[in-house]
Amino acid sequence: MLLWWILGCPTAVEPDDFCQEVGYAIAGRTQECTGQTKVAEARYTTFAEAYRCKDWDVADTAVVHAEDLYACPLAIRELPCELVSAYDDDLDAWLEASPMCALLVEAK
C-alpha cells in the first residue's frame, strides 16, 4: 500500500518546467522528423546553452494561465517536417512557432 500511495501521488509543476518543455519539444520534433537521435539531443544542448529560462509560478494568473504556456511546446511539436528541415539549427526561428515562447525563454 505504501508503494502504491507513493507512486500514485501527483506532483507539482516546477517553475522552470515550462521552459524545459520547450527544449524537449525541439528535441522531440527533431527526432520525429529526422529520425536522428544525436541531432535531436545536440539541438537540446544548444538550446540549453543559448537561452535562459523564465520561471513561472503556476498559481500566478496575472499575465497568463499556466496551462496556456504549453501552447509554445505544442506549436513546436506540430511544426511540419518541412519547416523543421528549413529551420535546422536556427532556434530563434523555432521559437517563433508561438507568441507564448517569448514568455518562457530569452536569449542569453
Add this chain to the structure above:
Amino acid sequence: MIALLVGLAGAQELVDPCEFNYPIAGSAGFANGQTGRRTNRNTYSAANFAERSLVDDAPEFQWALEWNATFNAAQVPTLCGDADLAGSTTKQRVYNEPLDLYASNLAISFETHSFGAFYSASVTQSVMGQRYFVVPTMIIQLYPLVSSPFVGIWQTGDGVSSYSLDWIGGAHVDTRWFGARIGYTGIGGAYASVDERTVGLFGTLAIPLDGTDPFAGKTPWSFLKAGLDRFDPARFGLADAAKKVGLTSVFLRDLPFGEAILDVAGGVAASAKDGEGDLASQAADLAEGRLRTLHLQQDNIMQWVDVDIAVAVSPEVNLYDSMVAVHTPGYVRGRLVDKSARARRKGEEGFLAKVGVVTLPAQYSLGVEGGTYFSARAEYRSKVGVYVILLFNDPEQLALYPFAVNALSARVSLSLGPE
C-alpha cells in the same frame, strides 16, 4: 526499496489528487503518454501473449490469465477541473498526474493427437489516476477477453487515455521434433510460430494483412522474435556441465516502437485521431519506429544464478543493462522437457530476486535527463500456478518505455498446464 521510493517521493513536491483531470498537450509527458499507450497495446497484444504463455509440447488443455500494471509510466502535465462546491470557486490548477498502463490477457489451448487449437485475447488500458478504481476492475476484463471474437475489435482513445481489445485464434501442431502455430488475428493479420525440439531454435512472426505490399519499403512483420531458447547441454549427455553452466539463450526481438502492432492501416487512423492534421500528412510524418533488442541470457548457473544482458540495437543503442539474479534451484526451467520431467516439476514453489543497475543516456526528446538507476526484480511462483512479479526500473520496462524512470510494474499470472 521502500526507503528508496520514499526518498524519491521526497524529492518531488506532492500535491492533492484531482478527480476531473485534463491532460495538456505539448509536453514531453503527454507525448510519452501517447507513445506508452501504443507500446502497451503492442507489448501485451494477443499474439505476443500466446507466444509467451502457451508452452510448447502442449498438454491436452492449458489456459493462462495474466494482469499487468505499470504505475507512473509517465508524468503528464494536467489541468484539474474539480469544483469546490463549498466556496463556489474552482480548484483549477496545473500539476503532474501519473499515467498508468494496464493489460489483461487470456490464452487457452487444447490438443488431441498432436493437433490442436488456441485462442488468445488482450485488453490494454492507459488511465490517468483513478488507480483505486481501475485496478479492481481489471478482473471484469474477463468478459471482453472471452467474448472478443463475437463483439469485435475495439481501439479507442483520447489524449493519453485508451482502451483496446484484440484477439487471435489458430491451430497448432506438436511433434517430437518440432511444433508450429498459425493463426488469424482479429485486428487484421497473420501469426506464425515454429520451434524445433532438439537444440531449442525458435521463431515467431506476426504479419499485418492490410492489403498493402509487405515488402514495399517497410519492415514486413509487425513482430519478430527468433533465436535459441534455453539450450540445455543435458540433452546431449552433458548433465554435469549443464548443472554448472546452466541454460543458454540468445535471441533477437523486433517490435514496433510506439506504433501499433499488426495494424498498419488501423494504426495510422488511430494516430490521426490522436493528433492533428489530415491522414495523409500524419502518415507521411510517421517514421517507422522499431525497437530491436538482442538478448544474451545464461540462466540456472549452478542452479542458483542467472546472468542476463540485453542491448537495444535499433533505432540506436540507448539502453544497457547487466543483471544478476539469485533464485531457488529449479526456478528457471528448460524449454524442452519430457512428460515425466514436467510431472515432477509441477507444484514446485520458488522465488527469484534480481538486482542491478541500468544506464540510460540523456534522451531530451523524451524529457529524460539520463543517469544510472538502481534496478530490481522479484518473482514468486506458488505451488498452484500463481505467479507474481514486481519490477522496478527493470530493463524489460525501460526497453519498452525509456521514459518510465522510477516506475513500478506488477504482474500476476494464473495458469493451468505444465508451467
